[in-house]
Amino acid sequence: MAFTRWVRSVSQRELMTAAKTKVAKRSGLKARSPEGTDVFWQKVYAPVYYRLPIALRDKVVATMPGSHRRTWHTPAQVSGPAASLLGPWPDILTSAEHAGATTSPSHHTHTG
């Protein structure tokens, strides 16, 4: 877990830094030049990340451990005049004691 947390943390920081640099340039603002290890992340990691197909990037994100791999319903999944506010309750959650069980990403999940 520590590794995936580190990957997420570094990716988020470096991709945001790359984006801020791009947006700043478009807006006529200056941005800091990368220093130290940031040179690698900005010159190598970020450009490689953006060259990956979106579907592949999504797949990598979806496989990271996190709440997105548990059961989540979206409003679009709720339909029909007789539907309750939450729609039909998934069988797996009929007992609160079972609520800790991790569900398959393909079943009632919202991983995209």
Next chain:
Amino acid sequence: MAQRIVVVGGGAGGMGAAGAAKGTDPDAQIVVYTEFEDAAYSPCGIPYVHGREIPDFERLFMATKQQYVDQGIEIHYETTVSAIDTKARTLTVDGRTEHYDRLVLATGWWYDAPQVPGGDLTGIYYMKNIRNAMEWDKKFDSVKAAVVHEAGPLGLEITTALAHRGIEVHLVDPSPWAMSMATDPDIAKVVEDSWEEMGVHLHFNTTLQEILGDDNGAVRGVVTSGGEIACDLFVVATDKVPSTTLGAKAGIKVGSAGGFIVDETMATSEPGVWAAGDCIEVPHGVSHIPWQGLSGSHAYSQGKVAGVNAAGGRRAYQPVFVPWGLAAGKWFVGGVSFSETIATALGIPYVMGKAQGITRARYYPDSKPIIVKLLAEPGTLKLIGAQMVGGEGIKERADFLAMAVRTGITLKDLATMENVYSPPIGALNEPIALAAQNALSRLGN
């Protein structure tokens, strides 16, 4: 026998959970442990007391301690939970063992403390606890200059508050503009210009290197990549980090965003344990990526969901679209989901429209400008984000636009939306519609 539902944490998430659990199962014994002297106050109001918009801290309390006793919620103040045994369903509370049937963790967050020399000096303020804020507030009248470290939401609020107090404020942030994690520079510039009118010194693209102390161990300045700044107050306003140590030690799984992994019922990876608030991560409704560090309203809603389910009821939380808003400088700024910057960071393509309108009829007193910027998915033109800055009406528009993103409303829908026209509360042209029309015209529609 009545079930014993224990809540760890007395903030918005914890108290939301306690109240909802009691409402769901009135016979249950509801116990809250908090390490602080108080529960159920609004920490979000603290900067506005510092800024003197709110006259006193007492107004920030939502209920008295006796009211919780009367409701049957047993709160143990200044009490530390040091361990959880999820198999035995016990907690170690101030050294003794306590049983629980159902547990809700609402352990909150703490600042991402700056990793520079000088972090142990006096004169470093972490704005969070109300008793601590009361003590700091008394000192502010003698503060001459303050450095606020990082221009996130809390940084914007405290910068504005300290400027209102007449303190010389220096805002230091490594990014090129303020609130860069949620806004674009064209939106932030309006706020930044107003800060400069208020005398705030802005130090963007500037990293903190050291906090300097005097012979008495008190802050006397900071060293930054842009030089030294003299100050007698240093305010930490960095990102929120989920406080998960207690739960993680008990084996409760933490996700890649740093918060406890939960499902839509706020159930954690351990049976019988739910979690809510800033210690969890929840999926974003557009990107599906887990996010953490949301607002008090998110924490409270999550707490209610956790409390209902812990007590045996059924309620679900939704993926988030994150409407936000705050006062900064002389303006209100807000938004929903993605800015151009976030979309660019994620590599998400978008189309954009922007317009300036007014908040009331042009002839009505105190009519104020408002800028609305919309982002949408190319092709479908479904809204994926918005930002606004203006004199009023930000909150309602952010709430509306969050529902628009959530329900898949398109730029075409917004361009033809109906709007209220009444001189004191709304102009003839709705700025959201103008921004959507601008986006469509950029696309040649």
